[in-house]
Structures are given as structure tokens and as C-alpha cells.
Amino acid sequence: MTRGGNSAPEFSWPAALCEPVRCLPDASHVWVALSGGLDSVLLLHLVRHCCGRDRTVQAVHINHQLQPNADVTERFCRQLCQSLGIALTVRRVTVPIKGGKQSTTGGVEEAARHARYQAFEQLLQPGQLLLMAHHGDDQAETVLFRLLRGSGVSGLAGMPATRPLGEGDLHRPLLAFSRRQIDDWARQAGLTWIDDPSNDSEQYDRNFLRHSILPLLTARWPSLVKRLNHSARACGEQEELAAALAQIHYASVAGGEGRLRVAQMLGLTVTEQKNLLRWWITREGYHFPAVADWHQVLDDLLLSAEDRKPELRGQGFALRRFHGWVYLVPDQPPEPVASQRLLPDHPVVLGPWRMALKPGATPVGPPPPIRISTRRGGERVRPRPGGPSKPLKKWLQEQRVPPWERARIPLVFEGPESHGELVGVGDLWLSDKYCGEAPATGWRIIVERECD
Template sequence: MIQGAEPVHGYSFPESLLSPVKAVTGYRQLWVALSGGLDSTLLLHLAARCHSGVRAVHINHQLQANADETEAFCENLCAELNIPLIIRPVSVGLGTGPGEGLEEAARKARYNVFEALLNPGDVLLMAHHGDDQAETVLFRMFRGSGVAGLAGMPESRPLGEGRLARPLLGVERSELERHAQNAGLSWVDDPSNTDTKFDRNFIRLSILPALKERWPGLNQRLRHSAKACSESDFLNQQLAELQWQTIGGEERRLPVAGLITLSLAEQTNLLRWWIRRAGYHTPSVNDWSQVLQDLLLAAEDRSPELRANHYSLRRFQGQLYLVPESQSLPKAPLKLQSGQTVHWAEWTIRLSRTPTAKTDLPPIRICTRQGGERVRFHLDGRSKSLKKWFQEQAVPPWERGRLPLIFLGATGQEELIAIGDLWCSGQYCGSAPAAGLRLIVERDCD
């Protein structure tokens, strides 16, 4: 349902609304996320008053009966304001992670669109306000979040190749509604916003009003708490990074000997920071002390593991590894031709021919370990068991069966010339490979 009256042109919005929008500077392209609701509609008007060259993006989740009506409203609004509009329909299914219902799935779908849309230097404005922040803090508190979650939504953060900004985060929703009505703006109400089966709606409609009546100025109180949590989280991250450097941590590995010198709180803080630094969500763990005891103090002949969403934590030879979720391996060996690029799970394999290469190339085959393989590291040297070499090089067990092994020659006379990105025969690498073939094996970035 469309709310509001016909727009009254020339309405003077107060500086309390204009100033935070004007403060968004240094962008290549300014976007406004336009849902068609009161908040984003008002934000679009403010952005149009404060900036030139504004563009808008509307995500049609195709979930509500009035989805088409809302899309048409956004088209008409942008046409009236002479603002280019991009419409992106998305299909929303239930989330696959723990606790991911329709709300979270819809959020992920639209943020995926935003990330793909933004180019370097772009800024996307979103209309979250003070009531949204209070709702977020309470929602995360009820879910048992730590200080990082209780810090609420940041005013600005990276998003894809651009940035997200929330200029109205310090403004009460009642103030936005008052000025939208005084300006005669129209907007579309989302009927799902009154459905209290959704957690956020329940907090907004059933919890926040009672709390505000009991404690006037609740939003401001929660903003102060969120700011204090944000500062604590910042200090926690600074401490974690310092301790990570001190114990000799790497991007995907942490030395167990260094970790056990820290207190339980410091271990937990460091692991959370390390996981977030790698781009993953920290696992939902009720008892970190038990998890850390299993990971760090288990007997040397054990292989403890903590599985999480899209990654796992594993221990091997005194190191704690962060292991990304494995990609699927090819079901059969692959052949490699000159000038060809082949993808093998997370590895990219390329073969090029130099001027000294022979006309007829022997067959080259890529496969995984089958058992019994041997490798000769020097032309005149003795061969060595691949199993023994893996042990000597401390290659983690979970990687040994995934590494692409590259063989050259006819069946029965094959020679192992490369082991993943760990080793390549000198005959087939370098600027002038002796065999006339240059083999490049690279592990793709996670």
C-alpha cells in the first residue's frame, strides 16, 4: 500500500538530516539502495538535494504480493527525480547456515547484488536509522553475540569493491517519519513488516515500544553501549594482531606452542580475529575452553578438527590450520596439451612450449595420488617414495590426496614432473626449461 500524499516540492529538510548525507564525499559514483519504503524514499530525496549524479538500485525479492507495485513505485519516483534506476530481481531460498531463515536469506541475496554492482570508489547509501541500530543490538544480544556483534551496524564499511555508508544511523525513525509526512512524500509499506513471526519484527513491534516507555531515550542508551562495544572490539583486534605477530602466526597457520602460552581469553580472542581476518564467520561455540583443549592439548597421534561453515580448524605437527572447504576434484585424470590451461579444484595448471620444444610432445596426464608413486628430484639421482617425501615436507594429510600429480610419458614409462604447486622438475620450469616445455602450477587464492 502506498502511503503519504503528493510530494510537496521545495520542502526545506533540516540540517540534522542533510548534514550526514552531505558528509559522504570522495566517491566515484554514489548509489542509494531504494526499497520503496519510507526510510529509503526519504534518503533518496536527501541524496538528490545534496549530491549530483546519484543513481539508485532496487532489489525485487519477489516475496510479497505487492512486489510489482513497489517496483513500479520506485521507477516512477526515480523518473520524477531524474535519477537513473537499476532493478535487480532475486530468487530467495531458505539459508543453509545455522539459524538462517527467510530474513537472513533475503539479506544475503540483496547484499550479493550490491557487492557485484559496486566498482572501486563507489559508495552505496543505505537508510538504516537509530531504531534499526537499537533493534540490531537487541537482536544480537538475544542471540548471545559478543562485543563485535553488540557493536551494532557500523556507519561505514567495505562492500565488494566499494563502500557502504549509513548516514542516518544516528537519527530516530520518528524524526524521519515526521519530515517525510511534512514534505508530503509517498512510499510503499512492506506488508511483511507487521508479521511478528520474524524475529526483528517481534523486537520492533513487541519489545522496543515497551522498553522505550520504561526507559525514555533508549535508542541513545543503546548507541552508547554499541559504541563502547565497538571500542572494545577494536582493542581486542589490536591485541590479537600483536599476539599473532609475536607467536609467528601465518595467514592459514598458527603455532600451537605459541597459542598455549596465552590465557584462555586471549586464545579465544586470537582465534576469532584470525578466522574473521580470513573472511569467515566465527563458529557458534558454547564452550571455547573445551574446543581449545581438544585442538591444542590432544595427544600428538590424534588429529582434532573443528568443522565450521565453509572451513575447518585442524591440527598437524604442532600447527593449527585454517582449512577452506574443499572444491570438488575431477572424477577422472585430465590430459594437458601445449598452450592449454586446466583447472584442478583450487589449482590452475598451464603448459607452454618454448622454441626448443620438440614437434611431437609426449602425453601429459594429471591425476591424484593412487599409492606407490615415486619421484626423482635429480636426473642422475635415486627416486624417492612420494609418501616419504610428503612426510619429510610436513604436507598435511588432508592435502596429500588432493594435490594434482603431473606425469609425462607413455603408460608404463611415465615420469612424475610436478607435485601440485610444491615442486616442479627443473626440466620444465624457469625462463629456459631444458625440455622446451614450461609448466606452471598455481594454487588459486581462496
Template sequence: MTPGGKSAPDFSWPAELCESVRRLPDASCVWVALSGGLDSVFLLHLVSRCLGSDRAIAAIHVNHQLQSNAEETERFCRNQCKSLAIPLTVRRVTVEASATEDSTTGGVEEAARRARYDVFESILEPGQLLLMAHHGDDQAETVLFRLLRGSGVAGLAGMPASRALGQGELHRPLLAFRRQQIQDWSQQAGLMWVEDPSNTDLKYDRNFLRHSVMPLLKSRWPSLIKRLGHSASACHDQGELAASLAQIHYASVAGGEGRLRVTQMLGLSLAEQKNLVHWWVTRSGYRYPAVANWQQVLDELLLSAADREPEFRGEGFSLRRFHGWIYLVPDQPGDLPVPQSLAPGHPVQVGAWRFTLSATATPGNTPPPIRISTREGGERIRTRPDGPSKPLKKWLQEQKVPPWERARIPLVFEGQEDCEELVAVGDLWLSGKYCGEAPAAGWRIVVEREFD
């Protein structure tokens, strides 16, 4: 443990510090991400001192089980929270072994970060906030680190002061303060903290920047932290403008079903195409791929021959072209959905589709057996009572249903298993027996689908 200065029970917390947490939005609970290091311990005490009488406060410690002092740090966090009467939740995570194989590229750091944020998302409930102790020096290091990685405007905007996280919000109230200020205040307040032994290991890129590069830059440009903060703020503003432009283009290019028209996309410049795709991918919750030549990717998606179905794969998704549209397709699990029964008062969710059954006739009327499943092969569809039936496979092709959806699109069957009738195909078709003002079956099936 690293001690601060002399114990100072009469330490007066600066007004600007208290204001940084008092102006946070109302919340049912304010969580503090507590690592045990200087910054997070300082934030914990700040929140306890300035919000303790007004808000419900809790802390979360994620034990990555990577450092030799991980157990000591966990005990320290428990004792800190006990002394402040703040409830502490501890979650232990296991970082993937493969991430440690290339530590020089930050693999273990990134894997630990992802594990940490997964925990944060899992604990946050609607109306709750999570506070993190990133400060101005962290912001400057982030901007410089991303610059060296070739990030664009969005990356150079640095860490946002607040953003959505899971069902709640993440806030960083200390971004306006420097590391030295926080250390000085911590020593004056007599705080103690735990040093992470990996923080001085220069094989990690961020540590190299912090200990070898930043001091040299600060000696040459003493106002470096403020300058990089201004640059991040300017990039943030540019990012906001780019997002606004992307939304305008999306409104004119999108088909209302989570897809983009190729012909309309071709009317945009390359910069506008890249900006739209960036906004679309990140808005859908995916990491924007680091691609050396986006022009080549977009040319293949937009300009390939009409009979081709080009695809670009990202992390957790792919961009695919089919019949003049670009689709953003989430990666699907290998197993198909399990068949389910549809009954009144028990909606069924199958992927993006939601099915509800409700009575329209005399109360007490019993619905026939209704089953929701996916294609097994050999199904036929009759879209009109007096019309011919045809293979469902052919009908789906005629409806231009993308190939990746055909195996997973939910089918609704009525009747006993040995004598079933197909009455609905996803949100594409629903038999008149179960729709309209007076469904012949006496029951109405409502089909809803969510699009990205």
C-alpha cells in the same frame, strides 16, 4: 503506498542530512539499496538532491518474491527512479524454501538478507559505494537483538557505518538519525513509499522487538536510542582493540602459511586463544560459529594426543590440527580440478596455486608439452637427477603435507602423456630443469601460492 504530507517542492533538506552524504568518499558510482520502504525512498531522494550534480548515482532493488505486494513494490521503485532520472537495476532472487520452515527464529529473514547481500556484492565494482538506509533505531534494535542472542563485543558493536563489501564499500549515512526524524522529513517533503506487510508480523523476532519491546523501553528511558548507540560505539572500540591484539598474537603464532603453531597457542590464555581464532575466522571471510563451549573445542584442537587429527567444522570451513599446526581449511568442492596445459603467456590457476611459463633461452624456442593435473595414483618423484625415485604418496607424507591437500595439490608433468616426467609438485618442489638462473629446459616455471 503510504503518502507523506502535502507535496512540498520547496522543502529544504536539513544541512546535517546533506552533509551525511556529501562527506562520503569519492566513488565512480554511488548505489542506493532501494527496497521501496520509507527509509530507502528517503535516502534515494536525499542522495538525488544532495549528490545528483556531483556523483554518478544508481539504485538497486532486490525482489525477494516473498510478499504479496512484491510486484507492486518493484513497479513503485521503477517509477521512483524514473521520476528522478536515476538508473535502476532490479534483481529477483529465490529464498531457499527450507528457510521458511522456521520463521519464528528468523530463518526466512536471514536467508533473504544473505540473498540480498549476494546481489549487492555481485554488482559492486572497485571504487563504487553502496548506501543503505539503516538509522539509529535500526542500530538500537540490532544491538538489543544481538544481546538477546548472546553476542560478544563484536556483535554488540552493531552495524558499522562503513565496511568493505565485495569489490566496493558499504556505507550507512543515516545511522546518526532517528526513525521519527526520517518519517517527519519524508512527510514534509511529500514523499511516498510502500509498506512491507511483513513488517507488522510479530512472529518475527525483530518485529516483536520493534513493536512490542522498544516502545515500552522508550517510555521508561526516553534516551534509549542514544544510550544503545553509545554502548555500540564503546563495543566497537573494544572490538578494534581486540582485533589489534589478535594481529599481534597472529604475528607470533602463525607459520606464514595460513596456520597456527600449537605450542605457541598454548602460551596464550583462553581469552586470547578465543580472540585470535575469532579474528582469524572472520578475517578469512567466514561467519564465526556460535559455540556454547569454546574451551572444549580449543582443548580438543590443542591438547589431544599427538597421533590424533582433531577437527572442528564451521560454516564453509573447518579448523584442523596436523603435525603441531592448526589449519583453517575452506570446504572443497567434490570434483577435482580438470587437467590443463601450461603455455607461455597463459598462466594457469589451480585452487590457491598459480603457474606461469616463460622463456629464458633463444626466442622462438618451443616448450615441450606441459600438463598440470592432480594425483591419480602411482606417481613417482625424483627430486635429484642422480637420485632414486620414490612414490609421490610417501614423499608427500615425508613433507608433512596435510591429508586434505594431497589429493588436490597440483602436479606439473613434462612430455607426452605416455612418457611424462613429474617436474613440479605445487609450491613444494620444482625440478632444476625449470628453475634457477639458467634452467636447463630453456623455460622457467614460476609457482605462486596464496595463503589465507
């Protein structure tokens, strides 16, 4: 435990330090991520001083259960919050370590970060803010670390000052200040904090940069931290422009239903195609994959013969081409859906589809027995009244429905589950018994599909 000294009675929080906190967006509830270390302890005191009267301030401590003093740190956070009259929420997380080893290139650091942010996302409610105590030196370390990993403009933009997180927003109000400034203020205020022993171990990449590399570079270039932060802001601006351009291109090539037109994509340069895919993949919540030769990947994806099935795999998803479209397909296979009754005033929602049963202008009798299900195998469809029926599998192929989509399309049946009649296939086809201005049954089935 480290004490900053005796708090001078005349100590007052600097206006420059208070301004980023007082300028936070309106929110009735503010969370402070409290690790127990110097930076987060100062931030907690600062937030209590600046907005403790106007907002509900609460702290959250993530116990990763990795360090020998993890429980000591948790107790310290509880005692600190109790002394300040601030409610504390503690989340204990389990950090998976592959093979029982802590890798120095990502490994436990990345796993702990993922577990931490996942806990934060689950905690935040709509309109709430989460404040984290990252400062300018943290930003410089992040930029240098990502540079060494070969990151592009997006990575070199560093940590954003604010971004959406779960149902709330994440803010970093201390990014404009250096580690030395924060240390000086904490000592002047007489604050007490816990030193994390893992911060001294250079087996972790960031600690190696912090203790061995950055001091050496800073001795040669004293303004290094400011320069790296300036570069991060410049890269952030370039990333904003790239995203704006990608949205323009997306509007011209997107076809809804999570797909892009190959013909229109071929009108873009390789750089524009890559930028569009990066924006699209990131927007859908996935990490953009590292690829050694994008020219080859894009050639395969967009220009290979029609009988081939090109694919770009990422973490949790794949990009696939099918009949002139590029699709973003999640890895999770669709699960069979139990049969559900479709009743008036009780719509059924299945993935992007929404189905409702409504009376026509002149309903005939009570609501018919309608149920919603997905494919089980062996279904047949009769697209034209009185015409021949054909296997649903073959009909879906004729409609050019991608293979990975066929198992999750909702099917609409009339009659009992054992021998009902198929009267609808997603938003692709619906029997005239239940559509049109005057459906034969007097009841209409409305099928809508949400498109991006």
C-alpha cells in the same frame, strides 16, 4: 501507499540530514538500496538533492517475492525513479524457506537478508558506493536483538556505518537519526512511500521487539535508543582494539599457507587464542562458530596427543591440526584439474600456485613438452637423480603435507600425458633438469605460491 502530505514550497532539506551524504567518500557512482518504504524513499530523494549533479545516482530494488504486494512495490519503485530521473535496477531473488515454514528465530528474515546482500555484492563495481537507509532505531533493535541471542562484543557493535561490500563499499548515512525524525522530514517533504505489511507481523522477532518491547522500554527509559546506540559505538571501539591485538598475535604465530603455529599459540591466554581465531576466521570470510566451552575446544585443538586428529567445524570450513600447525580448511573438496600445457609467456595459475616456463641463460632447442595436472593416483617421484623412485603418496606423507592438501598440489610432467615423467611437485620439489643457474634442459620452471 502512504502520502506524507503536500510538500510545502518552502521546504528545504535540513543541513544536519544532508551532511552525512555530502561527506561521503569520492565515488563517481552511488547506488541507493530502495525498498519502497519510508526510510529508503527519503534517502533516495536526499541523495538526489545532495549529489545528483556531481555523481551518477542509481537505485537498486531487491524483490524478495515473499509478500503479496511485492509486484506492487516493484512498480512503485519504478514509477518513483522514473519521476526523479534516476535509473533503477531490479533484482528478483528466491528466498529458500526450510521445510516450507517461516521461522521466527532467523528463518526467512535471515534468508532474505542473505539473498539481498548477495545481490548487492554482485552488483557493486570497484570504487562504487551502496547507501542503505538504516537509522538509529534500526540500530537499537539490532543491538537488543543480538543481545537476546547472546552475541559478544562484535555483535553488540551493531551495524557499522560503513564496511566493504563486494568490490565496493556500503554506507549507512542515516544511523544518527531516529525513526521519528525521518518520518517527520518525509511528511514535511510530502513524500509518498509503500508500507510493507510484513512490518506489522509480530511473528518476526524484530517486529516483536519493534512493536511490543521497545515502546515498553522506551516508556520507562525515554533515552533508550540513544543509550543502545552509545553502547553499540563503545562495543565497536572494543572490537577495533580486539582486531588490532589479533593482528599482532597473528604476525607472531602465522606460518603462511593458511596455518598457525601451535607452539606459539600456546604462549597466548585462552582469551587471546579465541580472539585470534575469531579474527582469522572472519578475515577468511566465514562466520565464527558458537561454542559452549572454548576451554575444552582449545585444549582438544592444541594439546591433544599427536596421534589424534582434533577438529573444530564451522559453517563452510573446519579448523584442523596437523604436525604442529592449525589449518583453516574450506569444506569444498578440490576438483581434479584437466591437464594443461605450460608454454613460454603463458603462465598457469592453479589456486595459490603460479607456474611459468622460461628459457635459461643458454636455452637448448625448442620449449620442452611440459604439462600441469593434479594427482590421479599411482604417480611416482624420483627426488634424487639416479636414485630410487617412490610412490608420490608416500613421499607427500614424508614431507608432512596435510592430507586435504595433497589432491590439489599441482604436478609438473615432462612428455606425453600417457607416460610422462614427473619433474615437479608444487613448490616442494623440482627436478634439476629445470631449476638452478644452469638447468640441464636449458629451460627453467618457476613455481611460486601465494602465502598470506
